[in-house]
Amino acid sequence: MQVKQFLASLVHMPQYSCTLMRVILLPLKRSTSKHVIELARNMCLNLISLIGDVKAPVLSILRDFANVQLTKTPQRAELSMLMSHGESPGSILENTDPVNLEGVGRKLLDVCLKQQKNDDLVEAMARLLVSDSNEDALKPRMGLLIDWLASVEPELIGICPNLQMKLLFGKAKMHINIDKNVVSSHSCRPYLLTLLTHTASWTTLYKCVGHLLDKCDDGYDSTAVLDFLWALTCNPKLWQGRDKFTPKHYVPENILLLEERQLLNLVAYIVSEGVIICKMQNRNAALARMDIRLDLLLHCISTEDSLIPNVVNYLAERMMDNTDADSADMAHQFLLHMYMKIPKVICYLDTFQASKFVNGSRITDWTGSVLDCMSHSLLTALAATPRQKSWNSKSQEFELCARKMAAVHPILVLRQLPMLASSLMGRCYLDFGSFRSGHHLNLFNQVMGLLELLQPHLFNEQHETALENTLGNYFQCFQNYGHIKDLVSLLNRFVSLLQSYVSHDPQRALKYLQKHAHALHELQVHYSNVPALRTLVSGIPMPREGEDMDDILITVTPALHPPEPTIPQHWQSLLTTLAKLHGEDVLSALQEIEHVALRKPSVLEPITDNIAELLVSPQSNIRSLAHSLLARALKYRPTSNANILSAFQRCLDSHRADVLMSALEKLPDIVLCMQEHALPLLQRVFELGVNSNVNTIPYITKTIALLNTQQGC
Structure with missing residues (x-):
């Protein structure tokens, strides 16, 4: 009866029974008397059998003691004997149960230190960690192995570098949660990478960087590699003793000093990480991570602008590669992120690459473009329209800067389209005299x-x-x-724009135009002599009363007005005349071209090469008119033109003073319209001023002042 009461108390009063068993058994774990330990173990086994299969906290204490003594911890002598008979530290640790692992590991560590077999122990622990990391379940021994590895090998990389690199950067099958996102990674990796960056020497770290960036290894986890490289650039130890307050225009030091090949492998890791995140999470998460990684790339480029074209060409080739759609898409998106920070990257793309790059972009909602501030300031200044006498010339400078920006960076300028639309509102309620004298009509022409x-x-x-x-x-x-007939020119351009809209997306464009069908028909009444308007209106049905325009399906596309020929047919004889370089007939031909170009600057585009030959004409009036026509052609479409640039450079290199001075007078317009080549042009003009008696300072000053107009002030 007393035995049953005692057993019942052990089960139902755990607050006393568990404490009693711990007091009895805990000292025995440290006892060296085998007889006493055996008695205690038999007691535990007897109590377990008497209590039976019930749920009781005391049973776990009894079972733990019995199992510990059943799988008795090997002593140092036994471990030494096993190792002397060829047993490796790895097999000893592998075959030790988790309960005794800590005791065995400590004794094994002491034995290896005495026998100078640290290398074998480090390799064994690294191999076990790599093996455990590739299993789906997290093993309890990983924590102990990591602590031992860090104590024996403080730099974490050295004794078995390939195996340790695999531990630190290898891909894993284990999925863990980081910031509510499921990622594939070692659970111990953040701690190991922290130890590596804080305890390893610079020699070890640079060797590690060199190994990682020697090639883009598919066996390495891209996220781990990039996190490690980013940690090196912002390690607090690097900045100890530096100024706390950095200057406004401070450029971070290039810590990694990567070569071109290493930089391209870094970009490959970034693209690879984007593909993996896109598959495991979603596209937005991949784009957000790329935006973060861009800072690492910019840090590695630093002031070495010569590396940018190589990176752009690499990403462009990946973007154009149709064999791997996911990588091509991520390369495209990362190139767009680069474009937001370094707009000039678009200048390094060829025609086909630029077309795919721009057409596949959706960056309206992105943030962080360095061009946003400039484009917003410039377009705001253009829309100010103050009543000043000097505004006409000032607005022309603003317009030219805006046109250059729109021609080279259309998708970045389109981010300001909502602001541009709002800047036109509220101006059409004035009487026409005020509308024109207040420069509002000019603004509508400029925006068009x-x-x-x-x-x-x-x-x-x-x-x-x-x-x-x-x-x-x-x-x-x-x-x-x-x-009012003064709007005929603007109306023609507006109708041409609407026709282009219809050609691009007929269904969407015609649905919109049907909302303004009444206005278009009224305009046709006032301007019956505009054939393009008549053609456009003919394909837009008038909405019926009470009809919901959103439900109307447009099935008929209006026949668009055929385009006019690029140049008049009789101009072929004029172009033949221009080849003479001088003479009254050449001047007359240029004047006729100028007369047509005043109304339609597009006619100059196919004949710029012919006009460019006249920049070295011996007649000053022909030279001057040729420069003016080329400047007008560039203002109409301010993109880089290799033929005009080459002809202008020949003028700057000319030994004839009159040819040189004619070119210098047009320097501001040429440089603004071809800013991609502004630096070599200005350097050449500066050298002229230094090496000759030509005073080039006024021309350089005026050019720089015009370039500064892009700031909108």
Whole structure:
């Protein structure tokens, strides 16, 4: 009866029974008397059998003691004997149960230190960690192995570098949660990488960087590699003793000093990480991570601008590779992130690459473009329209800067399209005299010129709302001033833009135009002599009363007005005349071309090469007119033109003073329209001023002042 009561107390009063058993058994774990330990173990086994299969906390204490003594910890002598008979530290640790692992490991560590077999022990622990990391379940021994490895091998890489690199950077099958995102990684990796960056010497770290970036190894986890490289660039130990307050224009030091090949492998890791995150999580997560990784790339490039073209060409080749759609897409997206920070990257792409790069971009909602501030300031300044006598010339400078920006960076300027639409609002309610004298009509013409340059990207669906708001301002303008003939030129350009919209996306464009069908028909009444307007209106059905325009399906596309020939047919004889370089007939031919180009600058584009030959003409009036026509052609489409640039450079290299001075007078316009080549042009002019008696300072000063106009001030 007393035995049953005692057993019942052990089960039902754990607050006393567990404490009693711990007091009895804990000292025996340290006892060296085998007889006493055996008695205690038999007691535990007897109590377990008497209590039976019930749930009781005391049973776990009894079973633990019995199992510990059953699998008795090997002593140092036994471990030494095993190792002397060829038993490796790895097999000893592998065959030891988790309960006794800590005791065996400590004794094994002492034995290896005495026998100078640290290398074998480090390799064994690293191998076990790599093996455990590739299993789906987390093993309890990993913590002990990591602590021992860090104590024996403080630098973590040295004794068996390949195995240790695999431990630190190898891909894993284990999935863990980091910031609510499931990623594939070793659970111990963040701690190991922290130890590596804080305890390893610079020699070890640089060797590690060199090994990782020698090639983009698919066996390595891209996230681990990039996290390690980023940690090196912002390790607090690097900045000890530095100034706490850095200058405004401070450029971070290039710590890693990567070569071109290493930098390209870094970019490959970034693209690879984006592909993996896109598959495991989602596309937005991949884009967000790329934005973070871009800072690492910019840090590695630092002031070495010569590395940028190589990176751009590498990403462009990956983008154009159709064999791997996921990698091509991520390369494209990362190149877009680079473009947001370094807009000049678009200048390193060829025609096909630039077309795919721009057409596949959706960056309207992205943040962080360095061009946003400049484009916003410039377009805001253009829309200010103050009543000043000097505004006409000032607005022309603003317009030229804006046109250059729109021609080279259309997708970045289109980010300002909503602001551009709002800047046109509220101007059409004035009487026409105030509308024109207040420079509002000029602004509408200037904005129309920008919209023409932004085609066809302007018609993409992501810009639909902003585009329709902008077009709505023009409809309001024509509705209020439609009877005034001064708007014929603007109306022609507006109709041409609408026709381009219809050609790009007929269904969406015609649905929008049907909302303004009444306004278009009224305009046709006022301007019956505009054939393009008549052609456009003919394909737009008038909406019926009470009909919901959103439900109308447009099935008929209007026949667009055929384009006019690029140059008049009789100009072929004029082009033959221009080959003479001098003479009254050459001057007359240029004057006729100028007369047509005043109304239609596009006619100059196919004949710029012919005009460029006249820049070295012996007649000053021909030279001057040729420079003016080329400047007008560049202002109309301010993109880089190799033939004009080459002809202008020949003028700067000319030994004839009159040819040189004619070129210097047009230097500001040429440099602004071809900013991609601004630096070599200005350097050449500066050298002229130094090496000759030509005073080039006024021309350089005026050019720099015009370039500064891009700031909108």
